[in-house]
Amino acid sequence: MSSQTLQTGTGKHSGSTTDTPATPKPRRVRRLPAAGTVGRYAALAVAAALTLGPVLWTLSTSLRTPSESFNLPPSFLPINPDFTAYQEVFKQINVGLLVLNSALVTGLIAFGQMASATLAGYAFARLDFRGKNAIFSLVLATMMVPVQVTIVPVFMLIRGMGLSDTLLALILPAIPTAFGTFLMRQYFLGLPNDFAEAAALDGAGPWRIFRSVYVPLAVPGMAIVGILAFNFHWNEFFRPLILTISEQNFTLPLGLVTLQGNLGTGSISVVLAGVILSMLPALVVFIFGQRTLREGLTAGASK
C-alpha cells in the first residue's frame, strides 16, 4: 500500500520533468518488483508444495485402507481416516523393540557424545598441556575420513571385541566425536575467563572450576551436540545395516526396510504407516529443537 503511493508519487514527478535521464528509473522500480513478486511467490509456493507434498502424501496414504492405498487419483485428504495400516505395522514388525533399540542406541550415543565432547572440548579450550595443537589437529582430521573407509576394520574390531551383533557395536564407535569436540571447544572459548579467575582466587582447583563454573554455563552447547547426535543417529542406516545381523538388534530404519521387503508391493499404506511412525520422534525434535538444530548444522560450516 505505502509503496504504491510512493511509486505513483515518483511517477508524477518524472512525468513533469519530461525526457530527463531520470525517467526510466522509476519505471523500472515500479515494474520489476511487481513481476518479480508474483514470480517469487509462485516459485516459493511450488518449492514449498514439492517439499511438503511427499510427506503429506505419505501421511494421507498411510491413513487409507490397504486396498484403497493404490487408488488413483490419490485423495490428499482422507475423509475417513483408517488406522488399520498402523495396527498392521505392529503385527508385521516388532515396533516396540525397534523403537527401544533406536532409542537406546541414539540416547546413549547422544549422552556419550555430550559427555566426551564436553570434557575434550574443555581441555582443548582451557587447559594447558603439551602437544595441544597437534592433538587437536588430529582430532579434527578424523572429520574428513568417511565412515565407509573405516567400516571394514571397525567391523573386524567389533568381532574381535566379542561385540558382534550387539547394540554396543553401534554405540561405542560413535561416541568419540570430532565435530562435537570442536563445537564444545568453540563454546568454551566463547565463555569469559573472569569466572575462572574469580573462582581460582576463591581457591577452587581446576576440577572445581570446570565442574561448578563452566559445565553449568556449557549446557546450551551440550544441547547442540546432543540434538545433532540424536538427529544423525536416529536416522542412521549404513552402520546398523553392517553391524547388526539379527532382527532383534535392528534399529528403526532397518526395520522399515525389512517391513518393505516383507510386503513387497502388497500394501503401501502399511509401509507408509511405518515410515510415519519412525518420523514422529524426529518431528518432535524438529519442533522443539529447531533453533538448536539449525545452529548446530550451520556451526560446522562457519569455522
Add this chain to the structure above:
Amino acid sequence: MTTTSTVPRQTVKPPAVHRSFVERWLARIFLAPTVLGMALFTFLPIIASLVLAFFRWDIISAPQFVGLDNFAVLAQDPTVRVSFLNTIVFVVVAVILQLGIALGLASMLQARMPSWLRVFLRSTFFFPLVLSAASVSIFMRYMFNEQFGVVNWLLSLVGIPAVPWLTSPTASAAVVVLVYVWQNFGFSFLLFLGALTNIPKELHEAANLDGATGWKQFSNVTLPLISPTVLVASVMAIISALQVFDQPYVLTNGGPGDSTRTAVMVIFESAFQQLEFGKASAIGLVLTVLILAVTALQFRLSRRFVFYQ
C-alpha cells in the same frame, strides 16, 4: 577486611608448577575418552585399511599379499569403474542442483514478506533434513512407481506418458539425484540464508542508488559477499554426495544393471556380500583420496577466488 584477605589468598593460590601439573593430568583424563576412542575406532582402522588394501582376504582363509592388484581392479572391474563414474556424475548433477535451488530459495526469502511466512518457508525447506534417508527413499519409491505412483499420475494430468522411473537406467539415476537433492538442499539453504542475512543492508541500498538491480546486483554485490559460504557449502555438498549410499540402496539397489551403483555401494557389496575385504579397502582409500583432494582444492580456491571482507 578486603585488603587483608587479598594478600593471604594470593599466597594460598597454588604455585604455577603445581597448578600446571594438576591441569596436565586433568587434561589427560578429559581427553582420554575422545582420543582413545578415536585411536581405536578411527586411526587404527585407517591403518588397517591401508594394510588390507594390499591383501586378498575373506576372513575365513589366511590373508594373501597381492600387491597393487586390488587397485588394478578399480581400473579393470567394469562394476567398480561404472560405480565411480556414476558417483562422479551424481556428485556433479546433485551438487549443482542442490546449491542452485538452495541459493535461489534463500535469496527469495530475503525479499519483504510477513515474518510468519518466512519462518514457515524456512522450516519447510529445512524439514527433510531431519528425516532418515532410508524412510524418505521408501516413500519416494512408491511415489515413483511406474503403474500406481503418484508422480506418473501427476504427469498424466498434463499429458505426459508414464515414465519407467525405477526400471530405466537413465530415469532411475535421475530419481536417485532428485530424492537426494530433495532431502539435502535444506542444508545448503540454511548456510546461504545465514550468509545472506548477514550482508549489511547499506551495501544493497548503495548498489540500488548506482542503478544495479536484479541480476546485476546479485552477481556483482551479493555473490562476491557470500562467496566464502558458497565455497564452504559446495565443498560440504561434494563431500557428502561422494558418500551417497542410503538412497540408491533403498530406491534401486544399484540397478537396473549398474546404473545407480555408487562407490560406497561397491565398498559395501565387496566387503559384506563378496567377502573381498582387500578390494573394499582399496576402493575406500581411493574415495578418501578424492575427498581429501576436494578439501585441498577448497583451501587453494579460497585463497584465489573468495572475497573476504
